[in-house]
Amino acid sequence: MIESAKAFAPASVANVAVGFDILGHAVQSLGDCVTARRSPQPGVRIQSIAGVTTDLPLDAANNTAGRAVLALWELNRAEGGVELHIEKGIPMSSGLGGSAASAVAAVVAANELLACPADKLTLLRCAMLGEQAASGSMHLDNIAPSLFGGLVLTVGIDNPRIKQIPVPRSIRCVFVHPHLRVATSDARALLRKTVSLSDFVWQSANLAGFICGCYTNDLEMIRDSLFDVVIEPQRQQLIPGFTVARASALANGALGCSISGAGPTVFAWCDARHAQQVRSAMVEAFGQHGLPCDDWVTSIEAKGARLSVQAASKVRARE
Amino acid sequence: MIESAKAFAPASVANVAVGFDILGHAVQSLGDCVTARRSPQPGVRIQSIAGVTTDLPLDAANNTAGRAVLALWELNRAEGGVELHIEKGIPMSSGLGGSAASAVAAVVAANELLACPADKLTLLRCAMLGEQAASGSMHLDNIAPSLFGGLVLTVGIDNPRIKQIPVPRSIRCVFVHPHLRVATSDARALLRKTVSLSDFVWQSANLAGFICGCYTNDLEMIRDSLFDVVIEPQRQQLIPGFTVARASALANGALGCSISGAGPTVFAWCDARHAQQVRSAMVEAFGQHGLPCDDWVTSIEAKGARLSVQAASKVRARE
Numbered sequence: 001m002i003e004s005a006k007a008f009a010p011a012s013v014a015n016v017a018v019g020f021d022i023l024g025h026a027v028q029s030l031g032d033c034v035t036a037r038r039s040p041q042p043g044v045r046i047q048s049i050a051g052v053t054t055d056l057p058l059d060a061a062n063n064t065a066g067r068a069v070l071a072l073w074e075l076n077r078a079e080g081g082v083e084l085h086i087e088k089g090i091p092m093s094s095g096l097g098g099s100a101a102s103a104v105a106a107v108v109a110a111n112e113l114l115a116c117p118a119d120k121l122t123l124l125r126c127a128m129l130g131e132q133a134a135s136g137s138m139h140l141d142n143i144a145p146s147l148f149g150g151l152v153l154t155v156g157i158d159n160p161r162i163k164q165i166p167v168p169r170s171i172r173c174v175f176v177h178p179h180l181r182v183a184t185s186d187a188r189a190l191l192r193k194t195v196s197l198s199d200f201v202w203q204s205a206n207l208a209g210f211i212c213g214c215y216t217n218d219l220e221m222i223r224d225s226l227f228d229v230v231i232e233p234q235r236q237q238l239i240p241g242f243t244v245a246r247a248s249a250l251a252n253g254a255l256g257c258s259i260s261g262a263g264p265t266v267f268a269w270c271d272a273r274h275a276q277q278v279r280s281a282m283v284e285a286f287g288q289h290g291l292p293c294d295d296w297v298t299s300i301e302a303k304g305a306r307l308s309v310q311a312a313s314k315v316r317a318r319e
Numbered sequence: 320m321i322e323s324a325k326a327f328a329p330a331s332v333a334n335v336a337v338g339f340d341i342l343g344h345a346v347q348s349l350g351d352c353v354t355a356r357r358s359p360q361p362g363v364r365i366q367s368i369a370g371v372t373t374d375l376p377l378d379a380a381n382n383t384a385g386r387a388v389l390a391l392w393e394l395n396r397a398e399g400g401v402e403l404h405i406e407k408g409i410p411m412s413s414g415l416g417g418s419a420a421s422a423v424a425a426v427v428a429a430n431e432l433l434a435c436p437a438d439k440l441t442l443l444r445c446a447m448l449g450e451q452a453a454s455g456s457m458h459l460d461n462i463a464p465s466l467f468g469g470l471v472l473t474v475g476i477d478n479p480r481i482k483q484i485p486v487p488r489s490i491r492c493v494f495v496h497p498h499l500r501v502a503t504s505d506a507r508a509l510l511r512k513t514v515s516l517s518d519f520v521w522q523s524a525n526l527a528g529f530i531c532g533c534y535t536n537d538l539e540m541i542r543d544s545l546f547d548v549v550i551e552p553q554r555q556q557l558i559p560g561f562t563v564a565r566a567s568a569l570a571n572g573a574l575g576c577s578i579s580g581a582g583p584t585v586f587a588w589c590d591a592r593h594a595q596q597v598r599s600a601m602v603e604a605f606g607q608h609g610l611p612c613d614d615w616v617t618s619i620e621a622k623g624a625r626l627s628v629q630a631a632s633k634v635r636a637r638e
Contacts, residue, residue: 022524155528161543163531194513200522200549205341207523208530209474212482215534224480230519 004037005112009105009305011090012097013175013267014141016151017228017258018207024097024141024261025151026304027173029296030089032098033308034065034105038113039081044069051088053098060084061133064099065106068130072107072118075126082110091294093181095261097142101305103130104146108305123147124160136185142261150302151214167300168217172275175260175267175298176245176282178291182238187262190238195230203230219255219271226256226269239264241289248281257282272299323356324431328424328624329468330409331416332494332586333460336547336577337526343416343460343580344470345623346492348615349408351417352627353384353424357432358400363388370407372417379403380452383418384425387449391426391437394445401429410613412500414580416461420624422449423465427624442466443479455504461580469621470533486619487536491594494579494586494617495564495601497610501557506581509557514549522549538574538590545575545588558583560608567600576601591618 010031014024032051039045044060060066065084073082084106090098107123107130118126127143140154144162153163195203209225212218236242239259245266249257253274260267270278275297283293329350333343351370358364363379379385384403392401403425409417426442426449437445446462459473463481472482514522528544531537555561558578564585568576572593579586589597594616602612 019523019527021520022527153524153527153531155524155540155544161528161540163528163535163537163540165531191516193516195516195519197510197512197514200514200519201340203519204338204523204526205472205474207527208338208341208472209480209482211527211530211534212472212484216482218482221474221480221482225474 002112004035005109006033006035006308007105007108007305008033008308009101009108009146010149011101012142012145013173014097014261015228015231015259017226017232017256018203018210019141019153020231021139021141022154023151024145025167025173025300026145026149027096027175027296027298028301028303029298030096032089032101032105033087034102034109035085036069036106036109036113037083037085039083042081044073044082044084047083047085049086049088052090053088053092055092064130064133065102067133068103068107068127069110071126071129072110072123075122076114076116076118078114082113091177093183094177095182095259095263095265096175096177097146097261100127100131100142101146103127104143104305106130108147108307112307120147121160124162137188145304147304149304151300164302165211165214167214168219170272171269171300172272173267173269173298173300174249174254174275174279174282174295175265176279176286176293176295177265178239178241178286178293180264180291182263184262187235187238191231191234199229203228222269223255228258232258235259235263239266241286241291242266244288245282245285248285249278252277252281254278321431323354324428325352325354325627326424326427326624327352327627328420328427328465330420331461331464332492333416333580334547334550334578335470336545336551336575337522337529338460338472339550340458340460341474342470342472343464344486344492344619345464345468346415346494346615346617347620347622348617349415351408351420351424352406353421353428354404355388355425355428355432356402356404358402361400363392363401363403366402366404368405368407371409372407372411374411383449383452384421386452387422387426387446388429390445390448391429391442394441395433395435395437397433401432410496412502413496414501414578414582414584415494415496416465416580419446419450419461420465422446423462423624425449427466427626431626439466440479443481456507464623466623468623470619483621484530484533486533487538489591490588490619491591492586492588492617492619493568493573493594493598493601493614494584495598495605495612495614496584497558497560497605497612499583499610501582503581506554506557510550510553518548522547541588542574547577551577554578554582558585560605560610561585563607564601564604567604568597571596571600573597
């Protein structure tokens with residue numbers, strides 16, 4: 001019987017410009033780790049929170065990781081309890097799916113303690129219930145890529161279907177986090193409740209073109225499609241310097257550039273050979289607005305949440 | 320020098336439930352033929368209109384086929400004139416892309432008379448200008464599948480990009496034309512000018528799920544995605560019996576069922592083994608509403624407009 005397991009779940013870029021609430025992709029450069037440890041005391045407890053963000057609820061029912069594991073525990077009528085140790089690698093309110101990653105890492109780790117581990121779709125649902133504690137709404141566009149890896153489409157909420165969409169191998173994602181906070185709830189509250197029919201058609205064409213471009217390795221199709229005519233125009237006001245950063249990214253060869261999730265992180269897709277100049281251009285643009293940044297370049301590997309080596313070897317031994 | 324050429328262009332199902340104004344697929348069971356004949360008299364003339372629909376303008380500038388060839392002629396500064404003989408196989412105002420098919424067949428045939436034949440994207444643009452004469456608006460969701468064949472995505476109007484999306488081989492399209500007319504302009508006029516944000520997200524998920532389902536041969540994903548929450552609810556009032564026909568199709572195994580273009584033709588996608596029972600169920604449903612139907616079953620082959628055998632052999636001889 002395994003006493004403890006540790007899992008890493010990657011950060012993620014939700015929406016990906018054209019798939020509001022349905023598309024997201026993992027980024028491997030940062031993520032959250034959660035250790036789950038068996039406890040004789042029933043229930044789920046958050047034992048510690050460390051890392052780049054510590055200002056999070058210690059009450060399990062109000063913590064995304066705690067809530068997700070509570071859901072997993074209830075579903076499996078599991079006996080005994082769990083202690084969670086959370087190590088945050090993803091900054092708070094950065095638009096990089098931090099709450100989703102904590103929920104995903106928590107269920108992946110806690111799942112190892114179960115006599116009958118749950119399947120991935122069950123973990124997805126439990127993590128979604130966890131993230132709901134943070135965002136107030138149910139969506140999967142961060143959860144699914146963090147759990148499965150790569151570029152992921154989610155269709156449906158009650159009975160979700162997941163599709164990993166292949167990403168052309170030469171594509172890199174540059175993502176730049178200017179040092180300001182945008183609360184997901186604020187970014188959601190400012191959205192208009194309707195979309196004009198013409199923007200609906202335009203964005204549909206972009207979404208479809210982007211997906212077809214990915215399946216057929218057609219970078220020019222991706223370039224022509226990877227822009228957001230619905231959400232970004234409403235949210236860009238929350239991010240000083242966004243329009244300049246976006247223009248600089250495109251001028252330096254990016255295929256597309258938009259807001260990661262609710263922001264303020266801004267991401268750009270580009271061919272690998274343009275990645276460094278796109279990165280510099282974006283950082284410089286935010287610098288001109290007095291905003292220091294953290295910045296990364298990542299490939300979009302289809303590698304989702306995983307157990308840390310020690311735990312993984314235990315699992316292999318058990319199997 | 321070729322004196323005349325004849326081309327066939329297939330009918331098409333536009334929108335395909337989830338891609339309003341951007342998706343369409345060809346159906347091979349019916350279509351229009353146009354013969355283009357060189358004439359010493361400059362300009363374009365409609366010499367005859369025969370077939371299932373003859374009540375169409377003979378004035379070339381107001382006829383979709385005539386207008387399309389005029390555009391091709393002007394673009395190529397072609398000398399001399401063209402006579403067009405149109406044979407309509409597609410019923411008027413049926414929602415099967417009849418005006419698009421005439422425009423496509425006309426430019427494909429007339430193109431053979433040019434010293435320097437135009438490429439397919441040029442033919443697409445000219446046919447679009449032709450169809451504009453009929454519908455009043457510019458869109459490609461009938462034109463592109465009729466010209467290219469198969470299931471086709473069009474992104475953009477001014478500089479359109481075309482993507483043929485693979486369709487799982489076992490899929491058949493059942494389409495049923497109840498005998499009533501719906502004018503495209505009426506069907507368009509009744510649409511609300513906005514879409515709710517939640518329906519926008521839902522339909523985006525359906526569109527993306529449908530495309531991914533096609534690329535990955537995933538019939539269950541197609542089943543979960545192939546329904547229209549935006550346009551169909553508004554247009555179904557134009558087609559008595561539609562809701563019963565749709566329910567019958569789904570109850571008999573259809574993956575999805577919706578309105579073809581602006582209607583009144585209703586189409587259903589299904590696995591080949593369910594095609595005949597879906598067809599019977601739909602015809603019976605319309606029969607209960609006193610509407611006789613024409614009905615077909617077709618595979619969705621990637622076969623677009625083509626020259627008739629005689630003309631094609633001339634072309635091969637010339638090359």
